[in-house]
Amino acid sequence: MDESTTNDPARESGRLAMLQWYLLHIEVAGICGVLIGAFFVQFVEKELPCPLCMLQRMAMMLAAMGPFLLIGRIRSTGSVGVETMARAYGMSILAAVLGLVMSSRQVLLHILPGDPGYGSAVFGMHLYSWGVVVFLAVLVVSGLTMIMSRQLHIRKCSRPDSIATRIISWMFIVVIGANVVATFVESGFHPFLPDNPTGYELIE
Amino acid sequence: MIPSAIFALILVLSLFAARGRRTVTVWLHLAALIAVGALFAHHVTESLNLSF
Numbered sequence: 069m070d071e072s073t074t075n076d077p078a079r080e081s082g083r084l085a086m087l088q089w090y091l092l093h094i095e096v097a098g099i100c101g102v103l104i105g106a107f108f109v110q111f112v113e114k115e116l117p118c119p120l121c122m123l124q125r126m127a128m129m130l131a132a133m134g135p136f137l138l139i140g141r142i143r144s145t146g147s148v149g150v151e152t153m154a155r156a157y158g159m160s161i162l163a164a165v166l167g168l169v170m171s172s173r174q175v176l177l178h179i180l181p182g183d184p185g186y187g188s189a190v191f192g193m194h195l196y197s198w199g200v201v202v203f204l205a206v207l208v209v210s211g212l213t214m215i216m217s218r219q220l221h222i223r224k225c226s227r228p229d230s231i232a233t234r235i236i237s238w239m240f241i242v243v244i245g246a247n248v249v250a251t252f253v254e255s256g257f258h259p260f261l262p263d264n265p266t267g268y269e270l271i272e
Numbered sequence: 273m274i275p276s277a278i279f280a281l282i283l284v285l286s287l288f289a290a291r292g293r294r295t296v297t298v299w300l301h302l303a304a305l306i307a308v309g310a311l312f313a314h315h316v317t318e319s320l321n322l323s324f
């Protein structure tokens with residue numbers, strides 16, 4: 069092992085860089101949690117997702133892709149510069165803006181008094197309202213991280229590879245793969261999902 | 273099929289991101305964003321009965 073490197077991103081790059089390393093994991097795991105929650109509503113509460121719900125899932129995955137790229141980059145090269153951080157968080161911001169537009173549209177579709185909304189509420193808010201919160205959180209975190217990028221970028225460490233990193237990485241990939249299958253089963257061989265899905269087209 | 277194809281594109285993108293492949297990831301991410309945006313535009317124009 070190179071003497072000048074360590075397993076701890078904080079040792080070489082400062083405490084704030086260690087915070088950044090944990091923050092990357094929290095961002096990816098948080099969005100994974102939301103997507104797993106959406107699966108829970110779909111399969112346990114048997115509420116089929118509409119096309120806008122699927123679009124918001126896609127935007128959430130793309131919003132998590134920036135931090136996920138940074139984790140992959142740090143694991144493979146041991147460092148991540150300010151330029152890479154800017155690219156990664158730029159990716160997240162674009163996806164979050166697109167997702168915010170989509171979830172805001174769905175909120176506006178059901179904003180009239182007396183409208184019961186689409187699906188049931190989770191902790192008092194519908195899933196598309198939670199979508200607005202998630203995308204706003206991604207925008208705020210990305211903005212703050214880019215402002216602090218000089219202090220937060222990880223200069224040098226020896227390819228950190230903890231069990232938590234592996235679990236979160238695989239969980240993210242598996243959640244995306246599960247969505248590929250679930251969406252194909254729901255839409256069947258139709259090009260688009262129906263506006264008000266009533267069943268799984270492929271198996272019914 | 274189109275939504276699941278976009279999810280499959282995001283899956284491929286995530287595999288490149290997991291390996292830290294920066295350039296490929298950024299370009300695939302842009303492609304996925306355009307695809308999601310186009311699907312959203314299709315959904316909006318169809319629900320509003322717009323035609324171009």
